[in-house]
Amino acid sequence: MVVSGAKRRPQTQGRGDASASETVAGLAARKAAARLLAAVIDAHTPLDGLTDNEHGHPQYKALDQRDRALVRAILVTALRHRMTIAGLLARRLERPLPANATVLSHILHVAAAQILFLDIPDSAAVDLAVTHAKSDPRTLRFSGLVNGVLRSLARAKGAELAPTLAATTEAPQWFADRLATAYGAARAEAILAAHRHEAPVDFTVKTDPSLWAEKLGGIVLPTGTVRVEKTGVTDLPGFADGAWWVQDAAAALPARLFGAIEGQRIADLCAAPGGKTAQLILAGANVTAVDSSKNRLARLGENLKRLGLSAELAHTDLLDYRPAEPFDAVLLDAPCSSTGTVRRHPDVPWTKTMADVEKLATLQRRLLAHAATLVKPGGRLVFSNCSLDPIEGEELYRVFLAGTRGVIADPIQAREFAGLDPFLTPDGTLRTTPADLVLNSPGVSGLDGFFAARMRRTI
Template sequence: MRRGDPLDIAAHAATQGLAPADRAFAIAIVSETLRWMVDIDALIDGATEQVLPDDVKSRAVLRLALAQLLVLRTPPHAVVATALPLVAGGPRRLVHALLSRAQQEEWSLPESANLPEAVAERWAAQWGDDIVAAAAAAWSAPPPIDLSFASEPGEGEWAEAAKLAPLHRRLPRGQAVEAMPGFREGGWWVQDLAASLPARLLGEGKGRTLLDLCAAPGGKTMQLAAAGWDVVAVDASARRLARLSDNLARTGLSAAVVQGDIRTWAPDAPVDAILLDAPCSATGIFRRHPDVLHRIEPRQIEEMAALQADLLVRASGWLQPGGTLIYATCSLERAEGEDQIAAFLDRNPGWTVDRVEAGELPAGIAPDGDGFVRTLPGFLTEAGGLDGFFVARLRAPSG
């Protein structure tokens, strides 16, 4: 939290050498601490005479210990035995006393995890209080596992899974992905239903050429390749492209993989379609990445919006006349979605919105009044919810 690192990057560095089960448990502790931190801090502050500074070790240790006690239900003796050595030579008595009090008084957390105050205020202004309440409910537990398929599973396969859309299945959380049927054979990959929408809106490729920009780790690349597009997948990160290449190899799908920063890279010739999954604040994927709501502030949102505007302009020059551009972000900020596209259209006369029709989307998801797709907390709640996404389909001038 001091460095502002994304959880997955911090976890990669911090869990080197751990056994898989220990690594998973360490990440679960941190994830649930971040998810419930507002409420855990309220418990800590209500039990201390003086408020502990945010960055002192004792608060950090208490946060981790209380997440284990109250969320993960780790046995109390194990929590105490692992927490106290972390404050050896420090406020050991304070930590021990609060953990004992938590057990004696049977501390508990609210039904839904409260969002950080700044986030709740920002989203209330953009979407209203009902969406903030829905976001809090969605944030309170990790999401289910969604799978995308290269071809529709046969009858009787994945009978225990929910089918929310063609080429999609949803399973309860808690299964090891690598141990699930068909993982090695490569017929599917993990991808939230909301994340599958941008590629769905491009339809069948029929051999036409498409640029998948900011493509790694490759869920959309694989969707598009399976749909018959001649895909060029471009990303600046060599590490993330290696994962994309591994995914292509596992699934047996084909795409040209190019390492390049699209602020300087350019294709050799115009293409039929472009999918720009633009770098963004990622506030829409807060259910599976609870760190984002603690890390992202208005400054980062403004910086991301400025970058997105530049990338949109650059990518728009790479299309054939009348070509299709899909712009998508996994953000719940209007500045990175609706406002971004409105500004682009104002600056680029001749470009039009290729309105999304209801029949192109899974049941329970509908285009907004402008023909865009905006998924919000509260969508498909009974089926396990959705990540927050914005998707716009634009048409280049015909000549």
């Protein structure tokens, strides 16, 4: 996206935000980007909520669609490359910014993201950042610093960007440490490298993946998922006809672990947005989709309607859910830290902490214990989530089995279905990471980080 620099009318020094925004094209978008970046970094607010078109931040909703797209591009880029940007900015400061200069820091990061990674003229990024700094009393006296730092950055990016990227770990320390502990230094480094690339778009298709790969301009993965590089969705062939739905290739694996399920009653717990529900229905099951969010469950219903599929919908807190009779099988895709989705949501490492991971793991243990009571004796229970942390996956699974009477491991076997084997662990569970499935280019490689385990109820 190219944004041209705009001529601006003379302003009185120190005038307010509204006046500046009215007179400088593009300034409102940059102010919104800096404000939302502050919300992510300082208040740990998820980016998706801030940029929701209906319920998002007021500054974001006040923009037209083109500027909303620009703001989101700036934010995703600034978060994806936050440590690289911070390092290159720090080289240009005689001393670190004061601890209370967070507004100034966000202005610099928003401009640097444009200069270093986006197709926006350097002059426009610099001029708008300087104007932004002048329009805010908190940063007015730093406008000269903003100008000097950013112009220096623009001049040096050709020589400094590549070596800085190579020497930088793009993650907060807590997250980098957890990955290294869980996966070892080499694999953790590969995961973090994958996070620098935007994830491709994956589709689960009802029938004939090869045909739909051709129609959508993509490839068929070994697991049968159709993949294309990042693209718009609603204008693609087959959307209106309900021929496919968007679902990461890793997220499509857990629902396939039940084997033959035609005619079985299956509960999909924490089901929204419904990709796994749709898979289970297509496999012939009679599905009850359970979710605690009324809005998310309504969206699930709309998604199923587009796909021409139907399920029983149950709006309830899972811990309060007690059906009239147990199910033949249960899938629990539990709420988690979402650290496996950083390629799609680069705000996650900056909005979560290790305390959040531990708290969510505690919730998952409670949900899993209750989910086990909903399965008939002899029935299967599949537990999954999109976290990379073993606390929410491998470790939780082992502790649950050791402490739960009447539930045993049902190890996933090699060659149960095509493409599964590379992701199996020695324990017979499933583990994927963004560093897996390396293909011809980063744009079509990788998977969301996912864990899944299969169990069987015995009594």
